[in-house]
Amino acid sequence: MQEYSFSAVEKKWQDYWDAHQTFRAENGSDKKKFYALVEFPYPSGHGMHVGHIKAYSGLEVVSRKRRLQGYNVLFPIGFDAYGLPTENTAIKTGVHPRQVTDENIKKFTGQLKRVGFSFDWSRVVDTTEEGYYKWTQWIFLKMFENGLVFRDKTMVNYCPSCKVVLSNEDSQGGKCDICHSDIVQKTKEVWYLRITKYADKLLEGLETVDYLPNIKLQQENWIGKSTGAFVNFKIKEQDEQLRIYTTRPDTLYGVTFMVMAPEHPMIQKYRDAITNIAELDAYKAECAKKTEFERTQLVKDKTGVKIEGLTAVNPLTGKEIPIYISDYVMMGYGTGAIMAVPAHDTRDYEFAKKFGIDIIEVIKGGDISKEAYTGDGEMVNSDELNGITNKKDAIAKVLKVLEAKGCGEAGVQYKMKDWAFNRQRYWGEPIPLVHCPKCGIVAVPYDELPLKLPPVENFEPGTDGESPLAKLDSFVNCKCPQCGGAAKRETDTMPQWAGSSWYFLRYCDPHNDKCLADMDVLKYWMPVDWYNGGMEHVTRHMIYSRFWHKFLYDIGVVPTPEPYAKRTAQGLILGPDGDKMSKSKGNVIDPNDVVDQYGADVLRLYVLFMGDYEKAAPWSEDSVKGCKRFLDRIWALQDTAMRS
Ligand SMILES: [Zn+2]
Ligand SMILES: [Zn+2]
Structure with missing residues (x-):
């Protein structure tokens, strides 16, 4: 059997594709369009890794199929080239980031071509090029203007x-x-x-x-919309209201303490009225050493300090309530203060137990002497809410009461920050x-x-x-x-997410120097029909880019409200040992070695045969060899064909 001599065959066709610009997409074509988008790589000094191969091979197949079906296919590639690794290399070696970037892009381009991806190489974008970042700055200024x-x-x-x-x-x-x-x-x-x-637009758009x-x-979850209420608690000693946000206003009768973030401005404002200010200051200083993650996520003992000299008043009962500061409340979410209902919130329960605070049951169903009860049930100890058996009705009722008293109203909060x-x-x-x-x-x-x-x-x-x-x-x-x-x-620069927030638009019209992309061209290509990439980019990058796109839509620069019609994600390729590939573990597979040894087609075939495209799968040298034998057999068919 004649063995498939991949190096000669692959080289021959890759040179042919290059010379004939075989995969060039045409603007202004009468054909139906198909726009396949893959996440453009950051051109690091390490070159391509196998993750890139899997990420690109999926839509590579779809693009080739669509071309055969007669579509005008846009399957572009570019480089997301601003960022710290390049700058850190420059600091270490003294070589300018421009030069480092150019060298890395050259390396990536060679590797991508060698794997034989059918990208349209006439549309390459580089986010660090003046002709590109001019429009990144332009979009920023439009946002500033608006x-x-x-x-x-x-x-x-x-x-x-x-x-x-x-x-x-x-x-x-x-x-x-x-x-x-x-x-x-x-x-x-x-x-x-x-x-x-x-x-809201980012949430609503998801339905389309x-x-x-x-x-x-x-x-x-990233946007994290919640509906609830803003409630104002009067401060007994001052002419002042402590405003809080809660998703559970129905439990207002069970509030037995309040918690402020240590940075809450009210503490500065009433320094002189607070009798233990030194203690509060010391606690705040300790908090400054902790990250948000340590403060809110790590399982740990609840800590806090009671504020002596400020007391809150429950707007429904007139009952006086102590106020604490604690690091688990952040200034950045809601109003920087919460009402605490230990009977029905696990975190508040732990805090109340530690500080010996009352626990009042307002929803029947659990045993609050043992733990917080967070389920549904009949309302008790709650005056006009007593007897209501579902959360929705109880919230509706308490909102009416709050609004009538002028001490609260329905409200919405988002986990997403600016x-x-x-x-x-x-x-x-x-x-x-x-x-x-x-x-x-x-x-x-x-x-x-x-x-x-x-x-x-x-x-x-x-x-x-x-x-x-x-x-x-x-x-x-x-x-x-x-x-x-x-x-x-201004001497700050933009974060790396800037350039990748609109690159899919530039691919449509990459050489335009009058606008970021021509509207008629965008009308033909947009939206992206299919976008594939990593799961690690489905929140930050995708939400940022959807935001920029929606803004550009609102100012009439792009024709569609959403940039991506469809989005999928590939699973990770793990090391042969089943662990995540990492240099320290020594289990990294270099795709270039695979191409050297077996050829690009074997590499591409293998990453698609690894199993469910969306699932993580370990690298297997045996399976790579199996793919090689399979291609050898196909290659041998030509002899059979010639003999018959
Ligand atoms: Zn760092
Ligand atoms: Zn001036």
């Missing part, structure tokens, strides 16, 4: 090792997403995008798209805003875009969390576009 950009002093997650401020998304688990060091809390003034304004159910669910939109690093899109002592924050005029990233010698960030750009006087000092006076440029 009141979606704001500046706020806040507690931020700061990585002392990378010296950057990180979004909550980039510091999950209290660890830096980039270097995995512990993050600390720091006060800083930063830029935000008002993504919360789009929370075909995403895998677990992807939809993850997005819903998007901290900044990095204090060099290798990112400059934020096109100017600080003028007279005019305040002024936008760089549109005709001056792109605001170019200036060359610098030293990429090290400042120790106080400032960007390296802040050290560059020629960049910082500028004229105010509004009054012409001396002003200073």
